[in-house]
Every structure is written in C-alpha cells, then in structure tokens.
Amino acid sequence: MPIHRRRFRVEEAIVGDMPSLPEFDGEVGPMHHEIMSELRAIRAQMAAPDHGTATASTAIGVSVSNEVAETQALLETYRAQIEQCEKLKVELDLIYDAITRTKREIAVLHGKSFNGEEMAKVNGELGAVVGGTEEATQQILEAAEAIDNAATALSRVTSPDQQKLLSEEIQERVVSIFEACNFQDLTGQRIKKVMTTMKFIENHITVMMDIWGGVDAIKSHAPPVVDAREGDAKLLNGPKLDGDDGHASQNDIDALFD
Secondary structure (H helix, E strand, O other): OOEOOOOOHHHHHHHOOOOOOOEEOOEEOOOHHHHHHHHHHHHHHHHOOOHHHHHHHHHHHHHHHHHHHHHHHHHHHHHHHHHHHHHHHHHHHHHHHHHHHHHHHHHHHHHHOOOHHHHHHHHHHHHHHHHHHHHHHHHHHHHHHHHHHHHHHHOOOOOHHHHHHHHHHHHHHHHHHHHHOOHHHHHHHHHHHHHHHHHHHHHHHHHHHHHOOOHHHHHOOOOOOOOOOOHHHHHOOOOOOOOOOOOOOHHHHHHHOO
8 A cells, every 4th residue: 555755845835736756665756856856946946036037137238328328429419510500500690691791882882882873973073074174284275375475575566555465465364374273173073072982982892891801801812913014004103192102203313314
C-alpha cells in the first residue's frame, strides 16, 4: 500500500494544489528531485526582478535622454537662427527706410527742380544772362569807340559849335555806357535764381548721401575721374576762383618774359 508524504510549506507555495508525488517503499519517486529543482528555479525567476525588462527600460531611458538632448540642441539652433533673422529684419527695415527716404528726395527734386518747366526756366535764366552780357558788352564797346572818335575829332576842330556837338555826343555815349552797365544788376538777379535752384538740388542730394552713409561712403563707390579732353580743350582750366590751386598767377606769367 503506498505511503503518502506530508507536503512542506515550500512545496505548497510553489505547486499549490498539485497532488503530491507518491512514495514507493518509503522513498520519493524517481522524478521528484528533478521536478522540485525545476519548480524552485521557476519560482526564483518569478520572484527575482526581470533583468530583460530592466535592460529594456534602461535602453528606453537612454534613448529618451538622447532625444531630449537632440531636441534641446535643435531648439538652441532655432533660437540662434531666429536671433539672426531678427537682426536681418532690422537691417532690411533700415534699408527699406533708406530707399523710401531716397525715393522721397528724388520725388521732391523731380517735382521742384527736374521737371520740364523748372529746368526750362533755369536754362532760360542762364541764356538771358549770356545774352544780356553780350548785348551790354557790345553797347559799351560801341560807346567807347564813339567816344574815342569824338575825342579825336574834338582835338582837330576849332569851331565852337562843332566842339559843342562833339562834347554832347561824348556825354551821350557816356550815359549809354552807364545804362549798359545796368546789365550787372539784372544778371545778378538771374544768377541768384539759378543758384537758388542749384542750392536746392545740392541740399537734397546731400540728404540722400547722408541717408546712405555720408560723403565718405559715397566716395568709395565713385568711379575714377578721367580727363577725356583733347588738344587745346585740355588746357582750359579757368577762370580761377579764389583759393583754387594749380593755376598760374599773373606774376608767374610775367616772370616767364623777364
């Protein structure tokens, strides 16, 4: 008759309600020790932490950390790019403002100085100056010639009546010279108008130069000055203004003939 062995608490905790193995002749069955060893190993694995899960969790944590670091690096890169874009926008706004102000100055110049009516007026004033100067010069020369002739004739005649006529002619010619000299006043008024227009243009051009950095910044872009004149035209550098250099004075010319 088989003998049943009492199960230990360890066995009950591991195998639960599994039936106990029969004993034969007071000894445990032949597979008892092997089965119990396997059950203990399974129980130990179940009780111990899952190394695979821990390893996977560690790998996931490392991956997440790497992703976070890469995201932070991208954010820093984007932040730097945004700062550069903001600086570029400021520069573009300045350029846009400069272009707008330059267009405004050009529009003022076109409306006030470079339109057909205004430039025709300036050209007309300069033409009147030249024409008035030529006319006055011609009148003065004719009067001077008439005075010279009358003075020569006056020294030869002895008749009082003829002397009186010649004297009156000389006086008339002198008055004519005085009248011709009035061209200077008219010429001055006309030239003043032209200078006002030129000054207006100069002021607005100076403003445009200041918009783009001033005279020094503009000079760096100026093409080299090349004198394309030939022959006698290349020798015409006058008349000399006060303070101009590079012109020979009258004393220098006189010294050549000494």
